[in-house]
C-alpha cells in the first residue's frame with residue numbers, strides 16, 4: 001500500500017497548481033497564513049475527492065438519490081482512503097437527538113436497563129421480578145390445579161384526559177371490567193369518580209382455572225395483559241382456593257406445586273401481585289416519533305407547544321378585518337378562503353369584524369378561537385369580494401383558529417419529519433413548554449419503574465460524565481447476569497472515558513444535541529469515531545483545538561494520536577499558528 005496520498009495539480013479556489021504528498025497513517029497538520037488555501041486543500045480537494053469517489057463506487061440505483069458531486073479542480077489524487085470529515089458545524093436536525101443518542105451510548109444504556117434493570121411495583125415501589133410470558137406461564141401452571149387466577153393490567157389516566165377516556169380506550173381494546181381501588185366495577189355504568197383523585201385502576205384481562213390444557217389461553221392472556229399494562233400485570237388468586245392450596249403443596253405431573261405464599265413472594269409484589277414482563281431495549285427508546293415507548297403527549301420531544309392567545313393578537317386596538325391577528329394565525333382578505341369563512345361565521349352569529357378586537361364579546365372571540373363546535377353555517381361572500389361566488393351558500397363548519405393550529409401541530413409532530421417552514425410558523429403562533437406529561441423525560445411513566453443501581457434511565461442521563469463513570473463502576477450486577485451485564489457496563493464506561501479524555505466531563509447524556517457548540521459536537525463525533533474502532537480511514541478535521549483550554553488541547557492531541565494509532569490517517573487544518 002502507498003505510504004502517501006499524492007495530490008497532483010490542485011487548483012481549487014486560490015490553490016495555484018499545488019502538488020503535495022501527505023503521509024498516510026500519520027497525524028498531519030496543514031497550517032499557514034489566512035488565505036493560503038489550507039481548507040481548499042484539505043476539505044475542498046482531498047476530502048471532496050474522497051467523498052466523490054466513494055459515491056462513484058456505489059450502485060447506479062443508489063446514485064440516483066444522491067446529488068452528483070462536482071469533481072474538485074485537481075489533476076489527480078492517489079492513495080485515498082474512505083474519508084470522514086469532522087467539521088465544527090452543528091447540523092442536528094432531529095429535535096429528539098441527545099448526546100446519548102448521537103454517540104450511541106444511549107443504545108448501550110438502554111441495553112443495560114433491559115439486561116440488569118430492576119422493576120418496581122407501580123403502586124408501592126416494591127421490587128418485582130422480571131419474567132417473560134413463558135416463565136410467567138410456568139409459575140402460574142405450578143399453582144395447584146383448580147386454582148382460580150385473575151390477570152389484571154395496571155392502568156393510568158392519560159395526560160389531559162378524564163377517567164372515562166381511559167375506560168373507553170380499554171373497551172375499544174376489548175376489556176370491559178376493571179378494579180377501582182380493588183373493587184370490581186363495570187365502567188360502562190355511572191362511576192362518579194373524582195377527576196382530581198388518583199385511583200388505583202386495574203383492568204381485568206382474564207380469569208381462568210389453572211389446568212394444564214389451558215396453557216395456550218393463559219399464555220395469550222399474559223401477553224395481552226403485558227401489552228395493555230405497558231409491561232406490567234398483576235396476578236391474583238381468587239375464589240375458593242382448592243384444598244391443598246397454601247397448606248399441602250401437592251404434586252402435579254411429578255412437579256412440586258407452589259404454595260400461594262411462595263407464589264407471591266417469589267414472583268410478585270406481595271401486596272399488589274404485580275410482576276413485570278420481559279424488558280427490551282426499545283422499551284427505553286424515544287428518538288423515533290413512532291416509538292411506542294415515547295411519552296404519549298410530546299412523542300419523545302420532552303417539550304410541548306401550546307397556542308398562546310397573546311401571540312395570535314398583535315394589536316387588540318385593530319379589528320379582525322384590519323390586522324388584529326398575526327398574519328400567521330389569521331390572514332384576512334375578502335378574496336381568500338380564510339376571509340370568506342371568518343366573515344360567514346361572523347354573519348351567522350351576528351358579530352362585527354370591524355370593531356377593535358378588544359371590544360369584541362367573549363362569545364365572538366370564543367367562536368373565532370375554538371370554532372362553531374360542529375354547528376353549520378352558510379358561506380356568505382364579504383362585500384366587495386370579486387372571487388368565490390361558486391362557494392356562496394355552501395354549508396360549512398369552522399374548527400376555530402387555535403384548534404386549527406393545534407391540530408396542524410399534532411399532525412406535524414406525528415409525522416416526525418423536520419420541516420423548516422413549519423418550525424418557523426409554529427414559533428410565531430405557539431409557545432414551547434416543558435412537556436407537562438413527562439416533565440421533559442421523553443418516555444412513558446412506566447419506563448421509570450425500572451432502575452439500575454437505584455436510578456431511572458432519566459436520572460442516569462442527568463448525571464455529568466465524570467459522576468456517571470464513578471456511578472457505573474460501583475453498580476452491582478446480579479450473579480446470573482454477570483457476564484452480559486459487566487460487558488455492557490464496560491462498553492459504556494469505555495465510551496464515556498473517550499469523552500472525558502477530550503475534556504467533556506461536564507456534559508450529560510440527556511443534553512439535547514442542538515444545544516451543543518460547534519466545537520463540542522466536533523469533539524463528540526470524534527470520540528464516537530474512536531469508539532467505533534474503525535481503521536484504514538482518512539479523517540479530515542477543522543481546527544479541533546479551537547476554544548480549548550491548553551490542558552484540554554493536550555487531551556485533544558492525545559485523542560487524535562489514538563485515532564492515528566488505530567490505523568487511520570488524520571489531517572488537521574489549523575488556523576492558529578501558535
Ligand SMILES: [Zn+2]
Pocket residue numbers: 121122123124125126269270271272273274
Ligand atoms: Zn406493590
Ligand SMILES: [Zn+2]
Pocket residue numbers: 295296297298299300301302303435436437438439440441442443
Ligand atoms: Zn412528554
